[in-house]
Amino acid sequence: MKNTFQKIIGALGLCMMFPVASQAAIINFDFTGRLVIADPYGAIINDQAISASLSYNTSTGLGASALSITSTELLFNYPLIFHDISMTTQKGSNLVSGEVLVDWAGNYNMLTRVEWDATGFLNAIDYGLQAGDVLSGSDLYRDANGNGVQDDGEFLFDIGSATPYSDSLQISSLNTQGPAPLAATSGSSGLDESTPFTGYIAYFDIGSGNSMYVTSVSAVPVPAAVWLFGSGLIGLMALSKRKKPG
Numbered sequence: 001m002k003n004t005f006q007k008i009i010g011a012l013g014l015c016m017m018f019p020v021a022s023q024a025a026i027i028n029f030d031f032t033g034r035l036v037i038a039d040p041y042g043a044i045i046n047d048q049a050i051s052a053s054l055s056y057n058t059s060t061g062l063g064a065s066a067l068s069i070t071s072t073e074l075l076f077n078y079p080l081i082f083h084d085i086s087m088t089t090q091k092g093s094n095l096v097s098g099e100v101l102v103d104w105a106g107n108y109n110m111l112t113r114v115e116w117d118a119t120g121f122l123n124a125i126d127y128g129l130q131a132g133d134v135l136s137g138s139d140l141y142r143d144a145n146g147n148g149v150q151d152d153g154e155f156l157f158d159i160g161s162a163t164p165y166s167d168s169l170q171i172s173s174l175n176t177q178g179p180a181p182l183a184a185t186s187g188s189s190g191l192d193e194s195t196p197f198t199g200y201i202a203y204f205d206i207g208s209g210n211s212m213y214v215t216s217v218s219a220v221p222v223p224a225a226v227w228l229f230g231s232g233l234i235g236l237m238a239l240s241k242r243k244k245p246g
Contacts, residue, residue: 023219024057024058024059024219024220025057025058025059025217025218025219025220026055026056026057026058026217026218026220027055027056027058027125027129027214027216027217028053028054028055028056028214028215028216028217029053029054029055029056029135029212029213029214029215030051030052030053030054030212030213030215031051031052031053031054031206031207031211031212031213032049032050032051032207032211033049033050033051033180033182033204033205033206033207033208034047034048034049034050034164034166034177034203034204034205034208035047035048035050035069035071035082035202035203035204035205036164036166036169036170036184036202036203036205037071037073037080037200037201037202037203038166038169038200038201038203039199039200040190040198040199040200042169043169044166044169044170045073045075045200046071046072046073047170048069048071048072050067050069050204052065052066052067052068052069053065053066053067053215054085054206054212056087056125057220058125058220059220061088061089061091062086062087062088062089063085063086063087063088063089063096063098064084064085064086064087065084065085065087066083066084067082067083067084067085068081068082068083069081069082069083070082075104075196075197075200076105076196076197078104078105079104080102080103080104080202081102081103081104082100082101082102082112082202082204083100083101083102083103084100084101085098085099085100085114085204086098086099087116089118089122094117094118094119094122095115095116095117095118095185095187096115096116096118096121096182097113097114097115097116097187098113098114098115098116098204099111099112099113099114100112100113100114100202100204102191102202110191112188112189112190112191112201112202113188113189114184114188114202114203114204115184115185115187115188115189116182116183116184116185116204116206117162117182117183117184117185118181118182119159119160119161119162120135120137120138120159120160120161120162120179120180120181120182120183120207121135121159121161121181121182121206121207121212123157123159123160124140124157124159124181127140127156127157127159129214129217130142130214130217131214131215131216131217132144132146132213132214133156133213133214134150134211134212134213134214135159135161135181135207135211135212135214136150136207136211136212137161137178137179137180137207137208138158138159138160138161138179139155139157139158139159140155140156140157140158140159141154141155141156142154142156143213159181161179161180161181161183161207162179162180162183162185163177163178163179163180163183164177164180164183164184164203164205164208165183165184165185165186165188165203166184166203166205177205177208178208179208180205180206180207180208181206181207181212182204182205182206182207182212183205183208184203184204184205188201188202188203189201
């Protein structure tokens with residue numbers, strides 16, 4: 001009976017460790033960045049600033065942005081409209097893979113796939129974020145006075161952001177972006193093969209040139225099933241005590 005009791009105590013201890021999951025969070029960002037579109041030969045046909053919001057769940061490693069970006073360059077007399085990014089963090093790496101829906105000339109919800117080097121983004125999350133923090137290039141700083149500028153004393157951490165692959169495609173150094181918390185890589189693939197622009201690749205560099213601003217951080221609640229499991233173990237403990245011979 002003693003061994004059984006010890007096992008229950010051990011299991012209860014493991015259960016009580018589950019609240020660590022409550023440290024997981026949903027982090028919301030407003031971001032600026034760049035959309036660069038290259039043709040099948042690597043030549044830049046579109047390069048524009050973008051801005052939108054992004055939500056990331058540190059528990060599941062999933063992110064999403066309901067952005068809607070209309071490319072400034074027309075392809076075959078119709079603009080490309082990119083919208084609704086979904087992100088999945090690749091386990092065991094600093095890479096994040098994503099899908100972006102594309103509308104063009106009456107064709108809706110075509111897919112293009114993007115891959116990001118999320119070194120800076122994930123390092124910032126590991127450091128710990130709160131509302132008002134800013135990921136700008138490789139700097140993480142806390143905008144204490146809310147003026148949107150990194151002032152003296154606000155720097156927190158060098159997050160080691162990667163340089164976007166699209167920087168290597170730029171003809172003019174004036175258009176290079178520098179490190180980005182979410183820097184699109186050469187692993188990004190072309191637009192849907194069913195379209196007239198097979199091989200055209202869209203690179204979404206998030207946080208490049210400017211920043212990712214943390215608008216809110218909310219805790220992810222521990223699933224109710226975990227607490228029910230803990231209650232059950234406590235009940236087993238009580239039952240084992242009642243059955244213990246006098």
